[in-house]
C-alpha cells in the first residue's frame with residue numbers, strides 16, 4: 001500500500017510504498033470518536049491483452065477531494081493522489097486477476113490527532129493511504145437482487161449524502177439489517193416521502209427497451225461514477241436517458257428492468273422490489289437484456305475490448 005501523513009498546517013508529506021501492515025492509533029484518535037474518515041472505491045482491470053487499466057481515475061480522485069472537504073479534512077492534491085494510486089497498482093500488478101475479477105482500490109483518509117476534546121474541531125493530523133485487494137465477480141449468472149423500499153428513515157442527512165464517508169454507512173446499517181431480517185433482502189432502497197434516492201451503496205436505475213431513468217444526484221445521492229458511465233453509454237446507444245425524480249409507485253409499477261450501479265456491483269439486476277410487505281417483480285424477475293447489454297458495453301471498455309472513446313481508462317505500464 002502507499003501511505004502518507006498530513007497535517008492541517010503543513011499539508012501532505014512524502015508518500016511511501018510499504019507492505020500492508022497494521023497501523024497504530026492512539027485510543028483517543030479523532031477518527032475513532034468523531035468519525036473523521038472518507039474513502040473511495042475504484043478498480044483496475046486486466047484486459048484480454050494482459051494490460052491493466054484503471055477505470056476513471058480522475059473522477060474518483062475528484063470525488064475523494066470533495067468528500068474530504070465535506071469532513072473538514074485537507075483536500076488531497078490531484079497529482080499526489082493519482083501518483084499514489086498508480087504506484088500502488090504498479091506494485092500489485094501481478095495480483096490483478098483476470099476478468100471478471102479485478103483489483104479493487106480503496107483510498108482511505110482518517111484523522112489521527114489525539115484529542116478527545118476535539119469534538120467540535122477538525123483533526124489537525126491524519127493519514128491517507130491506498131489499500132488494494134483482488135476481488136472476484138460480484139454478481140454473475142441468473143442472480144437478481146431483492147430490494148426493500150424504505151420511505152420513512154434516511155440513508156444519510158440532507159447534503160451529507162454526497163460524501164463517501166463511513167458515517168453514511170453507519171447510519172444506514174441498522175435499516176439494511178432490519179430489512180434483511182424481515183424480507184431476506186440484499187439492500188434497502190431509500191425513498192424518503194416516496195421519492196426514490198439510492199440504496200446504501202449503489203445508485204438506482206429504471207431500464208426499458210428504449211429508456212434509462214435515474215433520480216438526479218443533487219443533495220442526498222452519491223454521485224456514482226458507474227451511474228454516470230452507464231448514462232453516457234446508454235445515451236450513445238440510443239436510449240432515451242433521463243435524470244428526473246422517480247416515485248415509489250412509478251418504480252413498483254415500472255414493469256420493465258431495474259438495476260443498481262456501483263464500482264463493486266457494476267450494473268446488478270434487481271429482480272424484486274418490496275414495499276410495505278408487498279413484492280413487485282421487475283421485468284420477468286431475471287436479469288433483463290437491456291441491463292446485460294449496458295453492463296457488457298461498460299465492461300468492454302474497462303477491459304480494453306472496445307475503443308475508449310471517452311478517455312475513461314488509464315493503462316498502467
Ligand SMILES: *Cc1c(COP(=O)(O)O)cnc(C)c1O
Nearest residue numbers: 201202203222224225226262263
Ligand atoms: C460508492 C457509492 C455508490 C457507487 O458509486 P460508484 O462511483 O459507481 O462506485 C453509490 N452510492 C453510495 C452511497 C456509495 O457509497
